[in-house]
Amino acid sequence: MVKIRNIELGEFPLLLAPMEDVSDPPFRALCKESGADLMYTEFISSEGLIRDAAKSVAKLDIYEYERPIGIQIFGSEIESMKEAARIIEKTNPDIIDINYGCPVKKVACKGAGAGILQDIPKMIRLTEEIVKSTSLPVTVKTRLGWDDNSKHIYEVAERLQDVGIEALSIHGRTRKQMYKGEADWTLIGDVKNNPRMHIPIFGNGDIDTPEKAVEYKNKYGVDGVMIGRASIGYPWIFREIKHYIETKEHLDGPTFKERLDVTRRHLEMSVKWKGETLGVIEMKRHYTNYFKGIPHFKEYRTKLVTSFDLQEVRDTLDEIELKFTELVE
Known part of the structure; x- marks a missing residue:
């Protein structure tokens, strides 16, 4: 049984990735019906949240049927992120997730999202402060590194665990790759199989068929997979993967x-x-x-x-x- 603190997620959980303008409450409702085990909100700007910006506040809307649900935040300023975590805690999600993976220029170039991969010491300090500021479990989503010369995820994962995160989702690309090329799961597998790691490790990137989910589960030993783009307009992917894992047979697609x-x-x-x-x-x-x-x-x-x-x-x-x-x- 995979657990984040006391939250039971099943033997091999399927996670809905946080996606801007996609993983909103309507879409999450459909993914939950199809079998998503853990879902995250669209990412929320810490600066927007503490300024009470309408778009940021609206993203705090969560519903009982969605549980377990994580609210994801991004930002580069430690005090703003801590304050945002305190605001989020009042809405009573199950998890707070920190986005260290968004590659979009307007986010990364301000040192937030994947931008913080250029300053690992700050990433660790920021994470530690957020963990200290909330009683909720804190998880992280990140990438392998900023570029091919800085794939430090093996060491970064250890350090994030050491400061108290309770699960880690890794997208198998660097920031420089954006969403191009193939996701490299080798380092994700290395992190999972590091004997020092004891928190759940979820793999993300290019999971678009039931076969691939099972192949990567077996090959890399991850605790679960996070599905993003393949779920857009196709929430049924969750039920199809679950059926394939259980039976090794394909479920007929939706009529x-x-x-x-x-x-x-x-x-x-x-x-x-x-x-x-x-x-x-x-x-x-x-x-x-x-x-x-x-x-x-x-x-x-x-x-x-x-x-x-x-x-x-x-x-x-x-x-x-x-x-x-x-x-x-």
């Missing part, structure tokens, strides 16, 4: 009706939570995967991703139902 029903639910939840304009816009990244593999669908995909009007999107989904239900089922 066309299920794809359509979940798309509609996701859209309505998104609009309800974010408002019509943003709710419609942020659904666009999901449509390609929701309807992936359906023949002669390009015209309708284009309609979905170019429309900014809620009723227009609803009408397009109605058209899709009329045209494709009998063709596909």
Whole structure:
């Protein structure tokens, strides 16, 4: 049984990665239904949180059915991060996660996210201060290093554990790689198999099929896997991996009706939570995967991703139902 403190996550937990404008409450609800064992919020700016910025505060919304749930923060200033952790603790999540992995320029170039990989001593000090400032378990998500010449994750993992983190998720790329090339899991395996490490180690990067999840589980010995991009528009990946682990057989993919029903639910939840304009816009990244593999669908995909009007999107989904239900089922 994999545990973070007293939080039981199962024998081989599947984690939903924190993704900006993706892992919001509507999407998390769908991933939880499909079997995600631990989910994290979108990352929250510590500076935004202590300034009471509306976007940052909204990301604190968590619901009982999501548990266990972690709230993820990023920032480069120790006092701001400590204050943000105190604010987060009042919302009663199960875990506080620190983002040391975001490679986006506007984050990393301010010394936050993956930017802190250029200053490992500060990373360790910052982590220690956050651990001291909260009674909640603290976890970390990071990368192998800043670039190919600074892949210090083996030593960094030990030092993070020494200052009190209770789980570590490692993305198998450097900051310089962004999301390009293949994730290198070799160092993730080295960290997991380091006899000094006793906290759960979760691997992240390129897990997009049930076979790959099982292969990496067996090859690298990780305690669980964190799934990011492969879940966008496809929350079913969690149930498919679980089924494959248990049976070594493939679960049939979602039916066309299920794809359509979940798309509609996701859209309505998104609009309800974010408002019509943003709710419609942020659904666009999901449509390609929701309807992936359906023949002669390009015209309708284009309609979905170019429309900014809620009723227009609803009408397009109605058209899709009329045209494709009998063709596909």
